[in-house]
Amino acid sequence: MGADKQFDGYQPYDYLDAGEDYRAFDLAEKTAGFEPRTIELTDEQEARVDELTDEIVLSLHDHAFQFPAEIDEDLFDYIREGRIHTAYEFLAETSLDAVFDMQFDGLSSVHSLHGWKWDDITHEVSMRACDLAHSDYAFQCRSVDDIHRAREEGKLAVVQSIESAAMIENELDRIEQLYGMGVRSMGITYNSSNALGTGGGDIRERDGGLTGFGANAVERMNDVGMAVSVSHASPQTSLDVCDVSEKPVFDTHALAKGAGMGARGTSDEVFEAIADTGGVVGLLSSTHLPDIETYMEHFEYVVDLIGIDHVAFGPDVLYGDHTELLRVLSEYHGMELPESTLQSEYVEGLENPTEAWQNIPRWLVANGYDDDEIEKVLGGNVLRALEQVW
Numbered sequence: 001m002g003a004d005k006q007f008d009g010y011q012p013y014d015y016l017d018a019g020e021d022y023r024a025f026d027l028a029e030k031t032a033g034f035e036p037r038t039i040e041l042t043d044e045q046e047a048r049v050d051e052l053t054d055e056i057v058l059s060l061h062d063h064a065f066q067f068p069a070e071i072d073e074d075l076f077d078y079i080r081e082g083r084i085h086t087a088y089e090f091l092a093e094t095s096l097d098a099v100f101d102m103q104f105d106g107l108s109s110v111h112s113l114h115g116w117k118w119d120d121i122t123h124e125v126s127m128r129a130c131d132l133a134h135s136d137y138a139f140q141c142r143s144v145d146d147i148h149r150a151r152e153e154g155k156l157a158v159v160q161s162i163e164s165a166a167m168i169e170n171e172l173d174r175i176e177q178l179y180g181m182g183v184r185s186m187g188i189t190y191n192s193s194n195a196l197g198t199g200g201g202d203i204r205e206r207d208g209g210l211t212g213f214g215a216n217a218v219e220r221m222n223d224v225g226m227a228v229s230v231s232h233a234s235p236q237t238s239l240d241v242c243d244v245s246e247k248p249v250f251d252t253h254a255l256a257k258g259a260g261m262g263a264r265g266t267s268d269e270v271f272e273a274i275a276d277t278g279g280v281v282g283l284l285s286s287t288h289l290p291d292i293e294t295y296m297e298h299f300e301y302v303v304d305l306i307g308i309d310h311v312a313f314g315p316d317v318l319y320g321d322h323t324e325l326l327r328v329l330s331e332y333h334g335m336e337l338p339e340s341t342l343q344s345e346y347v348e349g350l351e352n353p354t355e356a357w358q359n360i361p362r363w364l365v366a367n368g369y370d371d372d373e374i375e376k377v378l379g380g381n382v383l384r385a386l387e388q389v390w
Helices: 043-052 071-081 118-133 144-153 173-181 212-224 235-244 268-276 292-306 322-333 353-366 371-389
Strands: 058-062 098-101 138-140 156-162 185-187 227-229 249-254 280-283 311-313
Touching: 043 353, 043 371, 058 249, 058 280, 058 311, 058 353, 058 371, 071 322, 098 144, 118 138, 118 156, 118 173, 144 156, 144 371, 173 212, 185 249, 212 227, 212 235, 227 371, 235 249, 235 268, 249 268, 268 280, 268 292, 280 292, 280 371, 292 311, 292 353, 311 371, 353 371
Parallel strands: 058 098, 098 156, 138 156, 156 185, 185 227, 227 249, 249 280, 280 311
Antiparallel strands: none
16 A cells, blocks of 8 residues: 655755755746646545555656746746756645656756757756755656655655757767666657657658667667657657667657647557557646546547557646746747647646646546556556566
8 A cells, every 4th residue: 555645844955045055936836827626526436536546646747846936037047047846745745656757858948048958958857866865755766666665655756757869969878878867768859850850840841750860769768778758759750769669668748639639639550559569658638628528538539549558647737827838938939839729728627736636536536447447547557668668
């Protein structure tokens, strides 16, 4: 059985003096910018949720930290300060035993204008690892055993993850360096193309797919034991990765084109290729959907397509005003956001990690999934794949 959460009161960078050793910012409250919602259950269903979440509960994709309260004013100064504030206290209110935390990634412009540079990513990964090392509740996850330990001790295993391999440039050895820093999951591309392959937002007349160097990088990630994700990669790049990889492949956060998501959605062909590797698809929520019911329509579509053994949850949510964050970033980059991104001010029932990971198990119980199915999608499927990868 899992232990009660052992949050010890530690706040980010408590080993320093805020305002003296680093610049302090007013950070977002837990329910910034939205009205919280809890899925209602009967007493019997409540008891069942408690019992089921004693097993491993794992998020395949979230940003488990606080953004500034005033994103339009403080975002870029907060980024340049180089210290992400993990939301330890808020996360302790969830049933999570482990979270794949995607850091700032493309926002990691600590030293450069546009981010994704080696110095930016390594600064963020190492600074985050230092802060985690000072918390008794959360710790850097380096193995499957760490996830089991977190469950048994009432702690949180944080899997430091990166959404693109752009910063390795043409250096395969950097994969090993990142692994040595504690990174255990990495995407091939973000929306933009890089030396490994074509980005999901960078397809013109032809989808170039995975490069030869990209194939070598996938093989090196297999060799060192780092999970490979095809989130944000182009369709052909994703298919090529599944063909090259000898280990299970992940899409840590995805929506289904076949369930009505359109250009932001992933094709049935890619989902099936991931499942054929033994991999797992995490279902995405962030800003694209109106509510948890619509989110679960995508979940059920993908389950029907590739089977419940290959599906999990990667909501891709954070603490702060997510829609305002995207508005600020779109203006900064001079790009127009897709209509789907702005169709809702927030996703009802799934707006931050606390709300999402309280409501996902509740929805599954309320909608008649059996114990074995719930345990698989809340963590068992990911653990099974990680045992082969890590």
